[in-house]
Amino acid sequence: MARVTDKQPSVLRSLDWWTIGIYIALLIFGWISVCGASYTYGDTDIFSLSTRSGMQIVWIGTSLFLGLVILLLDDKFYDTFSYVIYGIFLVLLFLTIFNPHEIKGSRSWLVLGPLRLQPAEFAKFATALAISKLMGSYGFNIHRWKDFTAASAVVVLPLLFIVAQKETGSALVYLSFFLMFYREGMPGSVLFTGLAMVIYFVLGIKYENVMLFDTQTSVGKFIVLLLVQIFSAVLINVYCKDKKKMLIVLYSCLGVTLICFLFSVYVIPSFDIVWVQLIICLVLIGYLFYNWLRTHLSSYFFILAFTIGSIVFFYSADYVLNNVMEPHQRVRINVLLGLDEDISGAGYNVHQSEIAIGSGGLQGKGFLNGTQTKLKFVPEQDTDFIFCTVGEEEGFLGSAGVLCLFLALVLRLMYLAERQPFAFGRIYGYCVLGIFLFHLFINVGMVLGLTPVIGIPLPFFSYGGSSLWGFTLLLFIFLRIDAGRNLVRT
Amino acid sequence: MKDFNLENRRFVIGGVGIAIVLIYTIRLFTLQLLSDDYKKNADSNAFLKKIEYPSRGSVYDRNGKLMVYNQPAYDIMVVMNEARGHLDTLEFCSALGMTKAEFIKRMSDIKDRNKNPGYSRFTQQLFKSLLSDKEFSVFREKMFRFPGFYVQKRSIRQYEYPYAAHVLGDVGEVSNADIEEDDYYQPGDYIGKLGVEKAYEKQLRGEKGVQILLRDAHGRIQGSYQDGKFDKRPVAGKDLTLSIDVKLQALAERMLQGKIGSVVAIEPSTGEVLALVSSPTYDPRTLVGRMRSKTHRALSRNVWKPLLNRAIMGQYPPGSTFKTTQALTYLTEGIITPSTMFPCNHGFSYHGLHVGCHSHPSPLNLIDAISTSCNGYFCWGLYYMMSNRIKYKNVEDAMNVWRDYMVSMGFGYKLGIDLPGEKRGLIPNSSFYDKAYHGSWNGLTVISIAIGQGEVNLTPLQIANLGATIANRGYYYVPHVVRKVQYEPLDTTYMRRHRTMASERAYRAVIAGMRSSALKGSSKALGHLPFTVCGKTGTAQNRGQDHSVFMGFAPMNKPKIAIAVYVENGGFGADFAVPIAGVLFEQYINGKLSPSAMKQADELQKRRIAYGSRNR
Secondary structure, eight states, X not given: OHXXXXXXXXXXHHSOXXXXXXXXXXXXXXXXXXXXXXXXXXXXXXXXXXXXXXXXXXXXXXXXXXXHHHHHSOHHHHHHHHHHHHHHHHHHHHHHTTXXXXXXXXXXXXXXXXXXXXXXXXXXXXXXXXXXXXXXXXXXXXXXXXXXXXXHHXXXXXXXXXXXXXXXXXXXXXXXXXXXXXXXXXXHHHHHHHHHHHHHHHHHHHTTTOBSTTSSOBHHHHHHHHHHHHHHHHHHHHHHOOHHHHHHHHHHHHXXXXXXXXXXXXXXXXXXXXXXXXXXXXXXXXXXXXXXXXXXXXXXXHHHHHHHHHHHXXXXXXXXXXXXXXXXXXXXXXXXXXXXXXXXXXXXXXXXHHHHHHTTTTTOSOTTOOHHHHTTOSTTTTTTTHHHHIIIIIHHHHHHHHHHHHHHHHHHXXXXXXXXXXXXXXXXXXXXXXXXXXXXXXXXXXXXTSSOOOOOOOTTTSSOHHHHHHHHHHHHHHHHHHHTTTSOOO | OOOHHHHTHHHHHHHHHXXXXXXXXXXXXXXXXXXXXXHHHHHHHHEEEEEEOOOOOOXXXXXXXEEEEEEEEEEEEEOHHHHTTOOOHHHHHHHHTOOHXXXXXXXXXXXXXXXXXXXXXXXXEEEEEEEOHXXXXXXXXXXXXXXXEEEEEEEEEEXXXXXXXXHHOOEEEOOHHHHHHOTTOOTTOEEEOSHHHHHTHHHHHOBOEEEEEEEOTTXXXXXXXXXXXXXXXXXXXXXXXXXXXXXXXXXXXXXXXXXXXXXXXXXXXXXXXXXXXXXXXXXXXXXXXXXXXHHHHHHHHOTTOTTSOHHHHOOBOOGGXXXXXXXXXXXXXXXXXXXXXXXXXXXXXXXXXXXXXXXXXXXXOHHHHHHHTOHHHHHHHHHHHHXXXXXXXXXXXXXXXXXXXXXXXXXXXXXXXXXXXXXXXXXXXXXXXXXXXXXXXXXXXXXGGGGTOTTOBBOHHHHHHHHXXXXXXXXXXXXXXXXXXXXXXXXXXXXXXXXXXXXXXXXXXXXXXXXXXXXXXXXXXXXXXXXXXXXXXXXXXXXXXXXXXXEEXXXXXXXXXXXXXXXTTOOSTTTTHHHHHHHHHHHHHHSSOOHHHHHHHHHHHHOOXXXXXXXX
């Protein structure tokens, strides 16, 4: 009974006001940016509900109300109903696939009278709750295949539904859950493998048509195969603790490659070293297989899998890019890798956003003075490309400040997650910070021309009710869980 | 439950977050602070600098008669996005006097990005250019029924008289080379192409104004930037007053009709060019507006080369008019005195070399030699100068002294008239002959230069300037066709006296000879005029019929006008050049023509020279 009576003050007292402060600061900054981005010339009333800036106030107000409601609910509620919530959203996502209304080529919007909602934005918190519940339950062990597969399925299911809605960008956000998996004990080698794949892909495709010193060797393939060999050698050292074998593999691979290279430069000019490298890789695979049979160490098997997987991945990625992907997807990737500099075509958005940001200088042009964003040079300027407005109107100081605010939020969330007494809270916390970090990474990166143009919003900045509500739900549920950390549960 | 090994993984995750923010901050730093390329790009993106064209300066003749002015013309512009679908094509075509097929072709040409690279369906595109007032008035009445069509006011040059085309020149659209040379220009601008339009382009063009408008990515105008705080009003071009007397010019052009040749008249006391004619010429009014390119093509293909300004670009042997320069040189150098006599028996004969001459009393003195235009006299003079080893070390030395005299009289180099394309003519020097004759030459080898033949070439302008120099008794001002630029002092180049090397005494002797020529010598047709004319005829030999040349000035004391007339293949100087000059003298000095002069002018106008159809 005592718990019930002092429940209200205890929530406010143990609430993390630092996070609330950062949240409010981001909302204010975000609203200013939406004003700048959606302001049309000659329009004076930024508070009018007929303007985007006026509507954004409505979204902010309702979000704050939503946050308050979340804080008032019992923290046990989220734990208890996590599977139910997840189930509801899964059904909703599934139904949305058959949504007849297409908006900008995407079926992800549900139109309910004046409201347009994106279930994908809300499914994030539902998925986070479900995965926290699953992984926080007694006896869950991520190293067990069955458990890991179950956890992955919780993440991949909504991902697939969203891909089916033609919202690839929103779907990719679900990959951020793997950051939480890593924290919870997923082997680092999985993350490393993921990273290695990205490196193969980027280097291999970007330099595929560059030739090595006038020989017939493609620089892209050459580098990727060399990296596969080097990675395998290093993995031998890390996982099998066998420095001698690493050096044997390293020296023989590099030595043979060097000899072939010199051979092709000075003796037979029309000689493709890639074939030799493939033979070296085959020998390497045989060597790893031999060691596995001899020592029965499973590490050798995994390294063997990594080596084979790397080569298969690289060649199949090449095949997919050239033969499977649709032209517009290929163009996006080419633009990102700097292969296609068609400024009026696919690179237009990125180029215009770079111009807008670059024109901001140190201090920016000031509130509502950004000519680039105001005059609609930047498409999607108040949604996905909102960071342009920050860069143009607030300059380097403002945009670096916004980045620092986001970093502070992520680090603060990490601190809060680590102080959770139960796995459920900690896992949910890492889900939240992972999602924020991923949005920040992709959204700001794409505006700055560093990451692919994937249409996902910048949390608290991009115009729109769905995303703002979604992020508020995500954050405030965690704050509510955190506020209840000191309560003794029965 | 707690696994401290796993807890440390937060440092990896935190490190990833910090690394991302750090990399993005560095990227922001390079974009926003290290390079201002993006800023420049942003400026050209967001602002539309709308050019406001200034009116080009007008041109007046020396008596204040308007010669060139601007006439409004209208470009019809179209915004495709607004024009689609609402147009009564039939009515539109009839208002512009075009067929439906033409209309369809024009519209598709505008949309073709190969032909019209700057196409945007949101901005104004040129539909039809330079409509005249009359053509436009029909269109204007119906314009409200053609949505998406707009009018841009331009102006075209208009000419009051059909004369002085070579002096006035013309304007045309800038070429790529013009734009490269001067970034004031943008494609579609007009620039002076010839004549004073080109030479005084900077003064005439004025200064373009600019209106800074904000626009969006579709090119749509959003409004004026900061209420026009940075706008600039256009500054009108300056008016020019020419030194040309349009009546004199017209008369000279009339008399040169059907002949190839030039007339240049200069006011000796100022160097102002009173008339500058090159024949055949063209009507400047035909090189205007939409007809321009067609006319220009026809003119440039014409075998008579009407676009060539022969007065300053034609390089001719000056013939006997050149003898005056020889007399001045020999006198000043002390080779002869006014009373020195030389024999002439139908020419100059020495060591087997013979230069022919007509029959006249022999021997004779300088004044008679100039008066009758005796070849022998001047050949002897040059021979004695070139072989004088007391004054000159060798023939090269003598030749170079001679050359210096000629250059001091304004030959061999461009005089520097304020018109484009002037040629320098040719005055040979010793190294020229060393090369031509491999070092083995003497006074006899080059003897024909004494009578204005051989290697010597002058432009008609240089011949006229010779007249002015003699009239001034030894100096000239650089000839110029612009007397005054509005609000500007005259260029000091045209206010400095250039002294020749010849002495004033020598000039007096030559003038006496030229006066004698007008009274009883080769140009005696001018003797009857009521003022004192001094003149020298020339009959310049060339491959075909001789050129008819005259150089002279009047009155003898206080000269008001110096004239050179050059008629290609006109025969003796007295045949064409002398009578033409006589009429011009009368016109300029008396301000009108006597009935007999009028009759003579009409006759001269009608006389044609048969040139054949050979390319010239």
